[in-house]
Amino acid sequence: MEVFLQTLVAGVLKGGLYALIGIGMTLIMGVMGIINLAHGxxxxxxxxxxxxxFHFLGIDPYFTLLISMPSLFVxxxxxQKYLLNPLMKVDSILPENQVLMTVGIAMxxxxxxxxxxxxxxxxxxxxxxxxAFYVGGISFSVALTIAFGIALLLTFGLFWFLIKTDLGRSIxxxxxxxxxxxxxxxxxxxxxxxTMGIGAALVAAAGTLLLPIYYLFPDIGGPxxxxxxxxxxxxxxxxxxGAIFGGVTLxxxxxxxxxxxxxxxxxxxxxxxxxxxxxxxxxxFRRLTKV
Amino acid sequence: xxxxxxxNVSYGDLQILWDVSFEVKEGEIVVLLGGNGAxxxxxxxxxxxxxxxxxxxxxxxxxxxxxxxxxxxxxxGLAHVPEGxxxxxxxxxxxNLILGSLTSKARAKRKETLEWLYEMFPRxxxxxxxxxxxxxxxxxxxAAIARGLMSLPKLVMFDEPSLGLAPIMVSEIFKIVxxxxxxxxxxxxxxxxxxxxxxxxxxxxxxxxxRIVLSGTGEEFLNNDHIKEAYLGI
Ligand SMILES: Nc1ncnc2c1ncn2[C@@H]1O[C@H](COP(=O)(O)OP(=O)(O)O)[C@@H](O)[C@H]1O
Ligand SMILES: [Mg+2]
Numbered sequence: 001m002e003v004f005l006q007t008l009v010a011g012v013l014k015g016g017l018y019a020l021i022g023i024g025m026t027l028i029m030g031v032m033g034i035i036n037l038a039h040g041x042x043x044x045x046x047x048x049x050x051x052x053x054f055h056f057l058g059i060d061p062y063f064t065l066l067i068s069m070p071s072l073f074v075x076x077x078x079x080q081k082y083l084l085n086p087l088m089k090v091d092s093i094l095p096e097n098q099v100l101m102t103v104g105i106a107m108x109x110x111x112x113x114x115x116x117x118x119x120x121x122x123x124x125x126x127x128x129x130x131x132a133f134y135v136g137g138i139s140f141s142v143a144l145t146i147a148f149g150i151a152l153l154l155t156f157g158l159f160w161f162l163i164k165t166d167l168g169r170s171i172x173x174x175x176x177x178x179x180x181x182x183x184x185x186x187x188x189x190x191x192x193x194x195t196m197g198i199g200a201a202l203v204a205a206a207g208t209l210l211l212p213i214y215y216l217f218p219d220i221g222g223p224x225x226x227x228x229x230x231x232x233x234x235x236x237x238x239x240x241x242g243a244i245f246g247g248v249t250l251x252x253x254x255x256x257x258x259x260x261x262x263x264x265x266x267x268x269x270x271x272x273x274x275x276x277x278x279x280x281x282x283x284x285f286r287r288l289t290k291v
Numbered sequence: 292x293x294x295x296x297x298x299n300v301s302y303g304d305l306q307i308l309w310d311v312s313f314e315v316k317e318g319e320i321v322v323l324l325g326g327n328g329a330x331x332x333x334x335x336x337x338x339x340x341x342x343x344x345x346x347x348x349x350x351x352x353x354x355x356x357x358x359x360x361x362x363x364x365x366x367x368g369l370a371h372v373p374e375g376x377x378x379x380x381x382x383x384x385x386x387n388l389i390l391g392s393l394t395s396k397a398r399a400k401r402k403e404t405l406e407w408l409y410e411m412f413p414r415x416x417x418x419x420x421x422x423x424x425x426x427x428x429x430x431x432x433x434a435a436i437a438r439g440l441m442s443l444p445k446l447v448m449f450d451e452p453s454l455g456l457a458p459i460m461v462s463e464i465f466k467i468v469x470x471x472x473x474x475x476x477x478x479x480x481x482x483x484x485x486x487x488x489x490x491x492x493x494x495x496x497x498x499x500x501x502r503i504v505l506s507g508t509g510e511e512f513l514n515n516d517h518i519k520e521a522y523l524g525i
Contacts, residue, residue, distance in 0.1 A: 166389075166393055166398070169382075169386060169389065169390055170390070170393070172379070172381075172382060173379050173382070173390050176379040176380060176381055176382065177377055177378075177379055177380075179341060179373075179377070180373060180377035180378070180379065181379075181390070182341065182361045182362050183339060183341070183361070183364075183365065183370075183371050183373060183377075184362075184365065184390045184391055184393055184438075184442075185362050185363070185364075185365040185366065185393045185394055185442070186362055186390075186393065187360070187362045188362070
């Protein structure tokens with residue numbers, strides 16, 4: 001029972017971070033209609049930003065959020081403005097080509113990171129990296145709990161922004177009907193840039209929060225792009241609430257897989273769940289939550 | 292007020308509008324009639340700058356709208372209630388209405404305008420929290436009209452507002468269009484529904500295969516047997 005609860009706690013905490021990764025990808029999916037296959041690589045860039053600030057300036061990883069998130073916000077905007085939006089203006093270019101473009105962006109970001117930092121594994125070790133506290137015999141990793149709390153705050157803030165502000169409403173409007181939004185006075189190209197920026201900033205937060213308990217190398221982006229993809233599909237392609245469920249589900253699946261099947265099967269269990277959901281709830285959790 | 296001059300419009304290689312010119316004067320209800328595929332929606336989309344013409348101009352209150360990006364058109368006081376309502380289906384009725392008032396002028400009066408429209412459409416007030424996609428066709432059309440009015444437009448373009456509605460609802464929608472006009476907005480109405488529209492309009496144009504083939508007052512149209520037979524099928 002204790003092992004079970006321990007696994008559950010670890011899964012939910014990790015799921016909070018995964019939700020952050022998935023929500024960003026989902027927003028981009030909803031507004032741009034494309035899968036951003038550079039999502040994990042955005043996270044990798046943010047992790048190197050955090051690593052650099054910590055290693056050379058001694059800034060606490062959590063404070064680097066204030067730099068990694070805005071940096072990736074700007075990077076996302078620039079990528080959308082100069083690399084993705086221009087592709088949309090050419091009639092003969094299919095949306096698929098934007099997806100291919102994101103693959104190219106992912107490769108370029110990875111190789112730039114390799115050029116600057118080499119392929120070595122890096123990590124950020126803080127006093128709390130491996131400390132834990134106990135509640136009723138269950139251990140809570142301090143770093144993961146803080147990360148979960150911040151992820152929760154960011155998610156809450158994002159939903160407030162999407163529901164309560166005109167800019168947030170405009171983002172949702174573009175994702176539901178771009179042409180109608182344009183008639184309402186929404187500059188959909190600008191909205192796309194902002195959305196890419198927000199998606200990148202959210203996954204940046206996840207990367208920064210993960211770094212104290214993880215490690216970093218240039219190719220770390222790929223596996224996280226895959227995870228983001230799985231979460232987005234689980235959540236039902238474009239549903240932000242669904243992405244939260246998708247993130248927590250993946251976190252739990254990996255956690256239980258690692259405990260009850262074996263560490264090496266962590267990723268496989270996530271993918272099995274993914275296939276089961278595709279088979280039995282096509283349309284993902286959106287079908288259940290309707291949001 | 293709105294002057295459309297010699298529009299030639301194509302989608303790719305396929306030309307849809309040929310030398311289309313018409314005019315809407317302040318305070319009027321003008322109807323653009325025509326069968327399926329005649330180019331009515333394309334005309335409205337060109338006015339809204341969603342589609343750029345190959346040649347020709349769209350002038351609204353002295354501004355060349357064809358040179359303005361589509362999201363700026365509403366700033367000049369022109370609202371477009373598109374064909375098929377095009378509401379934001381997962382958003383509530385109220386959110387849809389709010390999205391109609393994004394311009395700074397409309398935003399400042401958002402609350403009053405909402406109240407005014409809820410008075411005009413009590414059905415929408417009842418359903419304000421409901422996702423727009425779950426409304427009936429007639430209610431959706433009302434919501435689309437109300438969303439257009441939220442911008443406090445000087446001219447409203449309606450693209451086939453009666454499409455797919457039950458007969459009772461059709462009359463109600465046309466009453467609403469007339470009321471919008473009486474309350475001060477100029478109206479450009481696109482329709483296939485000849486019966487209702489000719490009686491209520493000031494002037495009408497007939498579009499056929501992308502060309503304006505007829506124009507005149509509503510009365511002229513209704514009194515001309517030849518026109519009725521040849522073009523209107525009544
Ligand atoms: N986006 C588009 N791409 C290509 N052809 C189009 C497009 N939209 C409309 N058309 C064509 O243009 C013609 C006129 O369409 P439309 O303006 O919608 O007519 P109406 O509103 O009078 O029914 C039709 O033949 C239609 O098939
Ligand atoms: Mg049409």
